[in-house]
Amino acid sequence: MGEKLLMTGNEACGEAAIRAGCRFFFAYPITPQNELLEYMARRLPEVNGVFLQSESELAAISMVYGASAAGKRVMTASSACGIALMQEGISYLAASQLPCVIVDVTRAGPGLGRIAPSQSDYRQATRGGGDGDYNVIVLGPASVQEMADLTFLAFDLADKYRNPVMILADGMLGQMMEPVILPDPLNLDKLPMKPWALTGAKNRRRNLILAAPYTDEELIALNEELNRKYRAIKAREQLWENIYMEDAEIVVVAFGTSSRIATEAVENARREGIKVGMIRPVSLWPFPEKAFKGMDTSVKVYLVVEMNNGQMIEDVLLSVPDKSIVYHVGKGGGWRPTPRLIYEEIIKLWRRRLTI
Amino acid sequence: MREWKEKIVMAGFGGQGIMLMGKLLAYAGMFEGRNVTWLPSYGPEMRGGTANCMVIISTGRIASPYIVEPSSIIVMNQPSLDKFEKAVKSNGLILVNSSMVNRAVERRDLKVFKVAASELAEDLGSVHVANMVALGAYVKVKPIVKIESLEKSLSSVLPVYRRDMLKLNRRALKLGFREALEVEGETS
Structure with a gap:
């Protein structure tokens, strides 16, 4: 090495x-x-x-x-x-x-x-x-x-x-x-x-x-x-990383730079006791469908974070189990999310999770 | 060991060596076994406007390399103070190059230090090492890396064609380390 x-x-x-x-x-x-x-x-x-x-x-x-x-x-x-x-x-x-x-x-x-x-x-x-x-x-x-x-x-x-x-x-x-x-x-x-x-x-x-x-x-x-x-x-050849997924009830999905920013939000939410995890696709094609198939049924809320208007969300929608609900945060044109913005979205979903 | 993470934004004119200053700090952090990230602004500001770079040094994993709320800022000129003063985390730190900044820091919830980096650098023989004076001063007031680690890392960071400047850079680091001054209750 x-x-x-x-x-x-x-x-x-x-x-x-x-x-x-x-x-x-x-x-x-x-x-x-x-x-x-x-x-x-x-x-x-x-x-x-x-x-x-x-x-x-x-x-x-x-x-x-x-x-x-x-x-x-x-x-x-x-x-x-x-x-x-x-x-x-x-x-x-x-x-x-x-x-x-x-x-x-x-x-x-x-x-x-x-x-x-x-x-x-x-x-x-x-x-x-x-x-x-x-x-x-x-x-x-x-x-x-x-x-x-x-x-x-x-x-x-x-x-x-x-x-x-x-x-x-x-x-x-x-x-x-x-x-x-x-x-x-x-x-x-x-x-x-x-x-x-x-x-x-x-x-x-x-x-x-x-x-x-x-x-x-x-x-x-x-x-x-x-x-x-x-x-x-x-x-x-599907590749992905699971972050804090063991007992997650809300799952953030993000790749590349967005995943770095989202990890900070997930860590901050975890410190508040919120059961949130992240799936980080590493191979984008083939999309890591296997990360989602057979997902524990306690997970039904997904938050896709992307620095675009909503592109990977299409693959997430094709991969998640039935009855999952998939939200999106993202914008194109060089926009970049802040950890705080993603954190606030996670909190919103956590509060609403029982009624979703 | 206590866990810590320091998020530093360095800012100044293009040409003041802001990127190099950040690289040296990041390198010294890596040298001491920390996790580090270095993120430059890479727009047209490289050629004369304001330039900044973001360095994170941490005992733990670093998630986002982009800094929204710095714990420290090093401002090499006045536009940089105007741009970043509001962003600093409460109880954070500002180090001001007092040779190039004519106003006092307005925030009252921060620790403020100053060093006349450009003037001291000129005394040493070249205004180009003002960045090193400021960095030396910074690690004096915020000892996240040892000054010796900065000195050792210089040869890895300076481009080959600038190796003749090694000694001068080293002297500038030391001078800044000696000359950092705390600013208390200064009014504008």
């Missing part, structure tokens, strides 16, 4: 990617993701990697497609409106079953928006975002440590399922510094074999990576294959 370092989330993400064997990074600058790009520009040449600042986001994601097709671990990063510009390429990567890691250090939208942290890309990230029936695996870190750990994990998941994986962070997680223990670097010779990759076809049959099949039947077959893969991911 390595030593404890003080790093920003952006830097921890970059270093973890390099330690996971990423040697290719293509991106276009945008606040609040820039420190990640700057870190990769500095570090990748030191490890014989390639950093390239592309002329646009579409160019960056297309370069990712190329490096991934060649069997390399590759990453790109952007923020909100920049990720929107990449959607064509992400859909193509999913169609061609090419692994890669995409980091969204979300800023507030819609449109160009502003640079304040936001969670308004939840839907863009978890619903595919581009055309066609596809999903990317989406992980939502809530600390600088998780910016490192989940980035490291993202490369393994991407290779395992031959699918793009997105890290859905936000400006606060990218910019803040916390102590972090980085994962040990992987040996590049021991990365997963990729017999499908385009590596020159010496002494083997040629590989083909197609952005689109040749016939209608083949496209239907590809969609069925993708669907089987997504079902397997849903079954195996």
Whole structure:
């Protein structure tokens, strides 16, 4: 285990990617993701990697497609409106079953928006975002440590399922510094074999990576294959954290930065003897339905806290047991909840819980 | 061991080294085995407007890194005092850079300290180390980390191209530590 370092989330993400064997990074600058790009520009040449600042986001994601097709671990990063510009390429990567890691250090939208942290890309990230029936695996870190750990994990998941994986962070997680223990670097010779990759076809049959099949039947077959893969991911890769859930009667649901703020409110309410807990989704796609299924029937009140107008609440509504009541606190545009606001909502629900 | 959590907001002009001052405090906290978070304001204020950063040091887990109600503020200029004075928690602490602030603190429920950080830094040879003078003064009046931990952490926090400034920064920390003054019953 390595030593404890003080790093920003952006830097921890970059270093973890390099330690996971990423040697290719293509991106276009945008606040609040820039420190990640700057870190990769500095570090990748030191490890014989390639950093390239592309002329646009579409160019960056297309370069990712190329490096991934060649069997390399590759990453790109952007923020909100920049990720929107990449959607064509992400859909193509999913169609061609090419692994890669995409980091969204979300800023507030819609449109160009502003640079304040936001969670308004939840839907863009978890619903595919581009055309066609596809999903990317989406992980939502809530600390600088998780910016490192989940980035490291993202490369393994991407290779395992031959699918793009997105890290859905936000400006606060990218910019803040916390102590972090980085994962040990992987040996590049021991990365997963990729017999499908385009590596020159010496002494083997040629590989083909197609952005689109040749016939209608083949496209239907590809969609069925993708669907089987997504079902397997849903079954195996759900991640979440339970906080104070043992005897909880009210459950706060929050991810990423909102979960950090909500934890403070939950701790304050616990000190008052209020039985409130929290489910923190870590994998956002697949959404951790298992955290909710089979929930003790004493829980029927949920409070979803998000820095958006209400996006993850749709997944919570699909996951909670029948007769659950789900409330929402949130606003888009760079708004940020305070612990006090969430605390007051918890108190309101606690007082009303017997009549709900 | 007693549990504690200190929430500090540092604020001043862009260019006064506010971010570095926060980083150094956070680093020293980590060095002493505490949990720490450091959160910058990262808007256009980096280039000349008001800049602030938020540092939390705690013996326990830190939930939200965003500070709504600071227990301490270090204000390096007057706009920062105007902006953050109201937010400080009752019985909290304000450390004022008296070289750059011309008015008294209005709140009566706070402990107020001052240090002429910019002037003292100029006496040392560079106004750029006013941030270190203020930080030295802060840990004198609020000993959440040892001054030695700040000194040791300097080499980890200063960018490589500023290593020639190590000694000067160290002297500034010590000078601030000596020169912090409590302000009592000062009227505006």
